[in-house]
Amino acid sequence: MKLKIVTSNPGKAAEFREGLNHLGIEVEHCSIAYDEVQTSELEEVVIKGMEALRSKGLSNFIIDDTGLFIDALKDFPGVWSAYVQKTIGNKGILKLMENEENRKAEFRTCIGCDMDGETLTVTGVCKGSITQSEQGTEGFGYDPIFTHDGKRTFAEISLEEKNEVSHRGKGIRLLVEKLESFRSAETERN
Numbered sequence: 744m745k746l747k748i749v750t751s752n753p754g755k756a757a758e759f760r761e762g763l764n765h766l767g768i769e770v771e772h773c774s775i776a777y778d779e780v781q782t783s784e785l786e787e788v789v790i791k792g793m794e795a796l797r798s799k800g801l802s803n804f805i806i807d808d809t810g811l812f813i814d815a816l817k818d819f820p821g822v823w824s825a826y827v828q829k830t831i832g833n834k835g836i837l838k839l840m841e842n843e844e845n846r847k848a849e850f851r852t853c854i855g856c857d858m859d860g861e862t863l864t865v866t867g868v869c870k871g872s873i874t875q876s877e878q879g880t881e882g883f884g885y886d887p888i889f890t891h892d893g894k895r896t897f898a899e900i901s902l903e904e905k906n907e908v909s910h911r912g913k914g915i916r917l918l919v920e921k922l923e924s925f926r927s928a929e930t931e932r933n
């Protein structure tokens with residue numbers, strides 16, 4: 744099986760490649776621009792994005808929409824994570840969290856997959872907390888300020904280790920389970 748990963752983010756593409764290759768699925772990175780609707784639900788962003796890509800004639804592809812939800816900031820930046828990363832960045836988030844004792848946060852990712860015109864979606868969640876400062880050089884986006892184990896940030900662990908515990912890694916494994924049951928149901932139908 745071969746799937747296209749549609750994203751403008753090379754870090755995401757690398758994580759999909761590692762996670763899916765591991766499970767025997769070939770991956771091709773495509774950076775096709777499409778309109779991303781701004782709504783309060785990650786899944787809605789994904790479904791609308793998939794419709795936009797299908798209308799461009801694309802099939803057998805994956806997209807994801809991810810957000811960092813910080814407890815003390817009432818789930819901000821959440822669905823606005825991309826905009827917030829581009830504007831105030833990690834330093835801005837740390838500033839908003841100054842003197843805040845409740846550091847709880849979670850990453851949520853909704854992955855959408857078009858398989859022969861069918862829509863499959865899954866959601867992966869990773870609970871953790873926001874560090875006091877930026878740490879590490881691996882990964883991308885919010886990785887330097889997010890820790891899942893309270894010891895190292897996602898920017899201080901390898902991509903492989905991140906995939907074992909992260910929102911995206913969990914989502915990838917859920918997606919592969921769904922794809923397998925979809926494909927065996929399809930074989931039974933034919």
Ligand code: ITT
Nearest residue numbers: 749750751752807808809824825828883884885886
């Ligand atoms: P595409 O929409 O083109 O896939 P994007 O980077 O804009 O790329 P998202 O909207 O899903 O993707 O991501 C929202 C923000 O969250 C963005 O700034 C990302 O860098 C960041 N982000 C996404 N996944 C992340 C992860 O696993 N670790 C750290 N930051 C992440």
